[in-house]
Amino acid sequence: MREVLTVLSDMLRKGEITSQELTEKYISAVEEVNPQINAYVHTTFDFAREGAKKADEMLKAGNAGALCGIPMALKDNICSDGHLTTCCSKILRGFRPYYDSTVWSKLKSEGAVMLGKANMDEFAMGSTSESSCYGAPLNPRNTSHVTGGSSGGGAAAVCANIAAYSLGSDTGGSIRQPASYCGVVGLKPTYGAVSRYGLIAYGSSLDQIGPITNSVKDAALVFDAIRGVDENDDTSVDYNYGGPSANALTGDIKGLKIGVAEEYFDGINPEIKDAVMDAVKLYEKNGAEIINVRLPILKEAMPVYYIIACAEASSNLGRYDGIRYGYRADNYEDIDDMIYCTRSEGFGREVKHRIILGTYVLSSGYYDAYYKKACILRNNIIKRFDDIFNTCDVLIAPNAPTTAPKLGHHGASAVEMYLSDICTVPVNITGIPGISVPCGTDKAGLPIGMQILGKRFGENTILNAAYFYEKTAVSPVKEYEGGVRI
Amino acid sequence: MKYEMVCGMETHIELATKTKIFCGCTTEFGGAPNTHCCPVCTGQPGSLPILNRRVVEYAVRAGLAVNCKINNNSHMDRKNYVYPDLPKAYQISQFDEPICEHGYIELDSGKRIGITRIHIEEDAGKLVHEQGTTYIDYNRGGVPLIEIVSEPDISTPEEAREYAEKLQLIMRYVGISDCKMQEGSMRCDVNLSLRPVGTTEFGTRTETKNINSLSNIVKAMNREIERQEDILESGGHIVQATMRYDANTDEIYPMRTKENSDDYRYFPDPDILRFTIPQEFVDETKANLPELPSAKLRRYIDDMKLPESTARDIYKYRRVSEFLDDTVKKGANVKNTANLIIGGIYSTLETEEDKERFDIKITPEKMAGLVKLIDDKKINKNKGQETLMKMLESGDDVTKFIKAEDTAGMSDEDLAKICEAAVAANPDAVENVRNGRDKAINVIFGYVMRETRGKADMGKVNKIIRGLIG
Incomplete structure (x- = not known):
C-alpha cells in the first residue's frame, strides 16, 4: 500500500514539486483516464489551479498542513460554493450551491486542491453507482464491472490515481463497499464525528462523510482534517481523540480483542469468506485474541435500514420542486402540475422507488407498523452492538457478499441489490465507525475488502488494526497502472 | 331547533427573538424581498437547522404565563406538506412532545378556557401576487412561532374575543411578542361547530383561518354560526372545510374542503437532537415572570383603589402599566399619575398602537417629579397637565418649566x-x-x-x- 498523501506532502514541503506542477499532472491524468472510467462528472480545473497557487504560497510560508497542495475529489453531493453539485440527478441539473460545506471549508483552508466532483448513485441511493444520471463509473480494475456505490466515482478516481484522495458519503455502505470493489481504503466515521453541513441529505440519521484513500495512513490524515464539532450541525459531537488519529497508528495489535460473528458470513461468497478469515488468522498469529460472538439480530438490519433511510429520504427530497433551483419541467399547467412534472421527469427510477417506500412507511395507519417498529429494532441493534463492544475491541466482517458485479448485473431486481448491503448497513444503523481495507482478490482478479468495526468514536482503534494488516499482509491488491504514479 | 356553538382556537404568535428559529437571520418585519435569508431558512440542499435556544425559553415563558405544565423533554418533528412558500417541503414543528401542555386562561366571568398545548415551529415564507405572476418572499420563512391550541371550551363569539384579547395581553406582558394582528405576528384560527342544545356530541366543524383583528373574530364567528345554522335548519350537513372571512364584505366562504384528512407524515427531525428543559430553568423562569395582567388589574383596583375603568385603561398596555408602576415607585400618588396619563399622555398617543408602543420622551423619574408637585399641592392639576404637555414635547425635567420660587411655600x-x-x-x-x-x-x-x-x-x-x- 502506498501512503500517497505522506509521500506527496513530503515532496511538496521539500520543494521537489510545486502544487501547481502536481495539479497539472493530475489534470492531465484526469483528461486521459477519466473518459475510460467516468469517475468525474464535473471538473473544476481552473479552481484547482487557483487553489494550487494559494497552496504554493502556504507551502512557501512554511505553515502548510499534511493535505496542503494535494489534488483531490469531492463526491457530487458535497457542496462547494459556486461549483456544480448535482447528486448525479437530473433534478439538480445546473445547481451550484452558494455556500461551502463544512468539510470542504476545512480542507480548503488547509490548502486542498479540488479537481472536481465524483460520480455517484443518484442522491446516493444505490450500491453500484449505476443510477447516476451521467451513466455509471467503471471499475478501473476491470471496466466491465461496477465500481460499487454510491461513492463509486470517488473510489474509482482514487484507485486510478486521478485523485490523491476523495471524500465520499456513507449512508448504508456507500464509502466502504465501493472502496472494497475498487481495492482502496474507505473510512466511515462515527455518526457525528464529521459535520454533515453541506452534504446533500439522503438519510439524515445515517449519512456520514468520510475519506476514500490509497492507504490507512492516508485515511487517518484526511479524517484528522475533516473531523470535529460544527456549530452548523447539531448532530456533530465534540469528541476528544487525544491528538491526531494519524499519530495513533502504531501497528501494535497485541492483546487486541477481535470479535467474529458467523452471521456476517451467511451467504457470503466462499472466496471472500476465506480471504477475511485468513486475515483474522493473521491477527491471531500476531497476538490478537479472537472471540466468537453471536449476532442473530443482524438479519433485522436490512429492513430497518431501508425503512429508516427511505422515510428520511422521502422527506429530505420533498424540496426538489423546480421552484428555487435545479431542473424545472418545460411544460405544465399550473403550480401543482409544475411540481408534479418536475419531479416525475427529474428523479430517476431508484429515487422514486425510495420516495414512494418512505412515504408509505410514514403514512398514518402504517407508521406504527413500519417506521416506529424500525426505530425500536434500531435501538435493539444498537444495544446488541454495545454489548459486543463491551467484550471486543473491534469486529471483523466482510464488506459485501460478492466482489464487484458486472455492469447491469442487478438489472431490474432492486431487492437483490438491497441485499448486497447486508454487511455494511449495521454500521450506519448503530452510528459506529467502520473501515474497509483490501484483503485479497478473487479468481477474476477483482479486489476483496474486509471491514473492521469499532465502538462509537473508536476510529483510532480500527485505523490501527487496519494499519497493522496493511503493514503485515503481503500486498493483497495490485497497484493500478495509470494516472499519476508516485 | 336551538343550536349551541362549540369552539376552540389555534393561535399562532411570532416570537420577538432577534434571530430566526434555525439560523442567524434577522426576524425583522419587512425588508426587501429575500434579503433576510440564508441557505438554512431557504432550505438549500445540504443545509442544516440549529435550534435557537431563545425560542425554547420564550415558549417556556409563554406556557408558564398561561398555567401550563412544561415538559422537561422535548424534540422537533417534521410536518411534511408541499406548498411553494415552504422551501423544504416540511415544516419543522412539534407533534407529540410539545414544550407546554394543560394550561388555561381565566375570563372575567371566572370561566376557564383550557389550553391543550403550546408548541414551537417555523413560519413559512409569503406568496406575493403581482401582475399575473406569483413571487415568493422567504424573509418570513424560519421566523419562530408558537402555536397555542385551546380546548373546545369557548361558547360564544364574545368569549372567543376575550380569550384572544387576554392571550394577546399576557404574551405582551411576558415580552415574547408584540402580538400585532394586523401585521400577522398574532393570527387566530377558529374551529367552530354547532350542535342542538342539550346534546353532547360534537357537530362537524369548520376552521376559519387567519382572522386579522379581535373585532373580526366576533364578526367572522357570527357569519359562520349563521351559515351553519342555515344549513342545519334546511336539513343539510356541514362539510369539513377551511373557511375564509372577508372583512371588507363581511362574508365567509369555504377556501377548500377536506375530503381526505391531511396526512402530514410527522416524524422526529433527525437533524435536531432531542433537548431537555431542566426543571431548575423552569422554576427560575416562573420566579422571574413579570406580574401578569389579571394580577395587575386586581392590584390596581383592590390595593391602589383606582376606579375600574381607569385601571383597565392603564393595564391593557404593558408599557403604560409599567410606567405607572415605576412612577408610583418613585413616590408619586397613583391616582394623580393615572389621571395625568389618561388625561394628558393619552391625548398625544392617537392610536392603539401608539399607546401600545408608548414611545414618550419622559421617564418615570421625570413624571414622578411633576406628579409630586401636584400631590404636595404646590401646583394645581391644570398647571400640572399644562406642564406635562411641555415636558412630553421637549423631554425636559419639570424644573425647566416650574422654578423653585414658583413652588416655594406660599404663606x-x-x-x-x-x-x-x-x-x-x-x-x-x-x-x-x-x-x-x-x-x-x-x-x-x-x-x-x-x-x-x-x-x-x-x-x-x-x-x-x-x-x-x-
Missing part, C-alpha cells in the same frame, strides 16, 4: 393678600356673584392663578374668596 397670609387684591380688582364680578351668577367667580380665581402662576391651592382660594365676598 396663607400672602395668599389672603392676593385674594383681597383680586376681589378689589374685580368689583363687577363680585357684584355678579352676589347676584347669584356664581360662574363669575372664575374671573376672580383667574386673577389669583395669574398672580400666583398657578401654584395656589384652589381649595384654599375658594374658601378665602367666598369669605371675602360673603
